[in-house]
Amino acid sequence: MKKPSIYELVNMVEQVNNASIIQYTDSLSKPIGISSIIVLSEIKKQKKCQPIQLANKLGYSKSSITAISNKLLQAGYITSIADPHDRRSISFEVTNEGIAILKEAEMLGQQYYETIYSVLTEEELSQYIHIQRKLLYHLKN
Numbered sequence: 130m131k132k133p134s135i136y137e138l139v140n141m142v143e144q145v146n147n148a149s150i151i152q153y154t155d156s157l158s159k160p161i162g163i164s165s166i167i168v169l170s171e172i173k174k175q176k177k178c179q180p181i182q183l184a185n186k187l188g189y190s191k192s193s194i195t196a197i198s199n200k201l202l203q204a205g206y207i208t209s210i211a212d213p214h215d216r217r218s219i220s221f222e223v224t225n226e227g228i229a230i231l232k233e234a235e236m237l238g239q240q241y242y243e244t245i246y247s248v249l250t251e252e253e254l255s256q257y258i259h260i261q262r263k264l265l266y267h268l269k270n
Contacts, residue, residue, distance in 0.1 A: 153241050159230060161204070164189070166234050168197045169206055173223045173231060177210070180219070206230060 133141070150163045161169075171187060172178055184194045198221060201207040206227035212218035223231070246254055 149245065153238065156237050158233060161230060165197050165201055169201060169223060169227055169231055172207060172221050173228065177220045177222050
């Protein structure tokens with residue numbers, strides 16, 4: 130087997146990721162991107178968090194968190210709460226609408242996972258996850 134070039138490899142990974150994201154987000158009842166779902170999920174997990182905490186935890190830039198949180202605020206999925214001791218500091222909390230879209234996203238995500246990854250054996254899926262984690266660790270360190 131001929132070793133693929135770095136461009137072919139990156140392109141292939143990008144195509145798989147893009148197709149997965151598009152297929153997944155298109156199945157949601159409301160227009161929300163995968164980054165917004167990830168941020169919303171993290172806010173729900175932490176119950177209440179500040180933008181800088183999200184940026185650090187998720188590896189997003191502060192400006193990306195600002196843009197995503199503005200979309201989530203406009204959609205009514207989160208609320209912004211000012212710190213009574215420092216008016217410059219805000220925290221986010223998930224609303225009932227945010228919880229509802231997350232439940233839908235999680236349900237569809239499970240269905241999507243079972244459909245897409247059903248072409249892989251358990252061993253192949255385990256290897257795929259291991260390889261992804263190994264590459265991510267290598268890229269970050």
